[in-house]
Amino acid sequence: MCRWIAYSGSPIRLEELLYRPRYSLIDQSLHSRLGVETTNGDGFGVGWYTGNGGDEPALYRGTGPAWNDANLREIARSTQSPLFLAHIRASTGTAVQQTNCHPFRYANWLWVHNGSIREFHRLKRDLVLAVDPDLYPFMAGSTDSEVMFHLALTYGLRDRPVAAVERMAGLVESVGRAYGVPDPLQMTVATTDGDRTWCFRYSSEGRSRSLFYSTEISALRHLYPEQANLRGLSEETRLIVSEPLGELEGAWQPVPESSYGVIQKGDDELGRFEPAMP
Template sequence: MCRWLAYLGNPIYLEELIYKPKHSLIDQSLAARTSETTTNGDGFGVGWYGNRVTPGVYRNIQPAWNDNNLKDLAAQIASPLFLAHVRAATSTAVQQTNCHPFRYDKWLFVHNGVIDNFKHIKRDLALAIAPDLYPFIEGSTDSEIMFYLALTFGLADDPVNALEMMVGFIEQVSQDNGGTTSIQMTLGISEGKRLIAVRYSTIGQSRTLYCSKNWRACQELNPECDIFSENARLVVSEPLTDLTDDWEEVPESTAIIIQSDHTVTQSFQPRSFQ
């Protein structure tokens, strides 16, 4: 599968999380500890928010550990909110348009997981995407289809509700086509103000996802350098260093909405789209 991280807090250089920690995202692209696949070398991407509404995105099909441009950019770009992703392809091509994050307007979206039997239900899923959104789909992944379904179901108005309807719709289509298990996911999503993370799977055996309890968990990544503000929070597929009491595993079927001044944790329950 894949590995990803998402950060919200004071502006920091991307390299502080992508490169510098003991078990950084670059290290995870070579040797993930809790992933279905040890190596995540089928491309990477990073999306960040700056002074404009639309976030910047850099994606490449090279392994993250072998891209000097990423290293230079990460050392120069500082952002208060960014998402990064290293990919292990499942059944779709290794190409730039299949690398995460996916972007539409001000939204960024990363995914770790899979839709079972995606090739058999892809057409039914794609036909449900709003006609005005469909032309913006560039790649062939299940992840991008999930993103555009969520946009269709109202991501801009009520993100968690739209994601619940997206998952419920995929599960229903899977069942209608004779499937028994349908979706596996951890998601990271933002519009530049909030960071939304979800952990869910149809069979209740989701990929791992961790969230920092407070800024101290972030500070543990670089104890010698006081760079994180008290509102800094981090969500990761797996910890970037040794697991301590300042980190907690996100429970099954849970959504977390992180803002600069507070965090909300709530149950995530797929629902029908009428």
């Protein structure tokens, strides 16, 4: 499968999360502890915002392993952002090519996914035909993840993100049942418009891939006053990760099964995720 992180908060250099933690995303590309595969070397990507609301995010993706990309290291060392998504890929059968690397981008939106649509090669035609014809030309790759993104856009991601992703999941499960595919959907997803970030953890079988969110910064400062890296972060700072980046006790909370979360200014949200037929 894959590993990903979503960051929102005080502007930081990308390297602070991609390279510096003990279990950084780059470390996870070689030594994932909770993933289906230990090594995630089938491409990578990072999408980041400059802080100007509504702007199209920058995107850098590569087909090689993340741990061996000198340009990614240079970008991470020199780029600051208040909101970014990063992803390392382990292919579930589609080609290793740049257009199949996450994040996927449409206008000011980004999307990353860990998981799969089971027997996607059988379900693909029906799912792609459900994509809005105006969105179809923007699909450049061949992955189930990109089809899921464009289905969510079709069902209203830009206006009602949670409902749109529930409708996407409902369609995948409906098509899967029609083809006799058991438990067709496995997903953890993060998507953002550059202002708010939504995450989803769901699987048809009820045993979803791992996903965690960071404890509130104020609570972490109280627990670990000696941690200098916590002092400059705002109370709004949050992280969503496929697996924890470190071992500080109390720093990471599991996202519940079949749920969604919203990172936003003010109070964040956590709710029940329920697929719905479109």
